[in-house]
Amino acid sequence: MTFLEEVKRRRTFAIISHPDAGKTTLTEKLLLYGGAIHLAGSVKSRKTQKYAVSDWMEIEKQRGISVTSSVLQFDYDGCRVNILDTPGHQDFSEDTYRTLMAADSAVMLIDVAKGVEAQTKKLFAVCKERSIPIFTFVNKIDHYGRNPFDLMEEIENSLGIRAVPMNWPVGNGEYQGIYDRATHTVDLFAKDETHGQKKLASTKESVDDPAFRELLGEEVHQSLIDDIELLDIAGDAFDFDRVRAGELTPMFFGSAMTNFGVKPFLEKFLELAPAPADRKALEETVSASSEDFSAFVFKIQANMNPNHHDRIVFMRICSGKFEKGMSVLHRQSGKTVRLSQPQQFLATERTIIDEAYPGDIIGVFDPGTMGVGDTLCASNHKVTFGDFPVFPPEFFARVTPKDTMKRKQFLKGMTQLAQEGAVQIFEQPHAMDSFIVGAVGMLQFEVLQYRLKNEYGVDLVMNNLPYSVARWVKGDVEISKLKGLDSAMAVTDNRGRTVILINNEWQMGWVVERNPDITFLETPPLNEA
Known part of the structure; x- marks a missing residue:
């Protein structure tokens, strides 16, 4: 594969939401479909003793919350996917903010019963400020939820962005499946008792199939047809330029806990999400297709391996090909540093890598020379990325x-x-x-x-x-x-x-x-x- 082909197949995104909207659970299910894990350990599954893969710190496992950002990577359908799972708890919004600096797009998770919540608004504002395209996933539709039209209106009124549903929940509050607007088919999901730990089989039917009308019942079937007609006439058409400009958000419905609609969302998202974008530096705009290396540090994590008191610096590659053991210029100190033992992560499980491309997130060992926001670049092409904003402590x-x-x-x-x-x-x-x-x-x-x-x-x-x-x-x-x-x-x-x-x-x-x-x-x- 050529350098440019490698860059174009990268998809680097962050998942943002209010605490408890199901962010870590969605991350796990995306990994499950990506083949990175075979049994998802949900933070809710008390019957099993599996913990969330992205929650690696002991305190996260005990409390069932995320307090650090995790970096997770897998391949799916020809794409190299980098997911940045962020802390939902508002006390850790600074970590989330820094993580969003490393993302090319964001998935905004909304609870179908609660709608747009306070923390979601804050994080959405950050994405908008940075012109990050936003995709919306309305979660928990296996529970009783609000009318999807009300949610669309709330997103527009409270966030100032129009929503274009890519699929639509089937049922009136008690949802049974998802209608795909592109293929005009309905996915009905099999209910099972595994707490959503395995991939779910689904039944695909055409919305016009008489047997399908019988299965759903006359009222639900008619309601679905009326909703779709209204969307087709009065709803926004999908326009990627408007998505890129932050004026429109593609909207998906599903349930991460039961795998309801996760796979169709993942496939459509990877098709629509942007490849690595160019980055502004103080000296110039750095092109993702440039072969001169540049990266910035967006996160530092001490003691991911408590036995060795190690210190891992996470960096987002912005341009050029990274090769194991390469020497680069650390802009803040003016020193040349060798990037040793580069790793990619599935929470604490590490893989030593030989190369990485723009859009990838890698971790390297650091003795204490680098700080959050620092720039690393090729010595023959010096660039400096701007500092990260600091949240004033209260x-x-x-x-x-x-x-x-x-x-x-x-x-x-x-x-x-x-x-x-x-x-x-x-x-x-x-x-x-x-x-x-x-x-x-x-x-x-x-x-x-x-x-x-x-x-x-x-x-x-x-x-x-x-x-x-x-x-x-x-x-x-x-x-x-x-x-x-x-x-x-x-x-x-x-x-x-x-x-x-x-x-x-x-x-x-x-x-x-x-x-x-x-x-x-x-x-x-x-x-x-």
């Missing part, structure tokens, strides 16, 4: 090790977890053996305590602080000269920039008034493309 705590003899492990653990972006870490001048940690949500603190104990053997003492607002001070400013900081705390972030922590927005406004010559920023200054 919760703060002071952390110290319970056992002072574990100071070394504490410092190592805190530094590594901060490089991952799990929490933001600040230092107070002259404060020994303690850090101020900032988080977007309280669950991040729990995960920090859990991981330090389990991965580094350090018990933490955590004291919550009263602050809820952080502001970065622009330029070199002597802190002692700032006025009105009596109830605030001045700290420095991991790059040595001054940050003011203060109780609330009102007090911050007062500090801004007292220091008219100083610029306070809600997020650290970015090096943007």
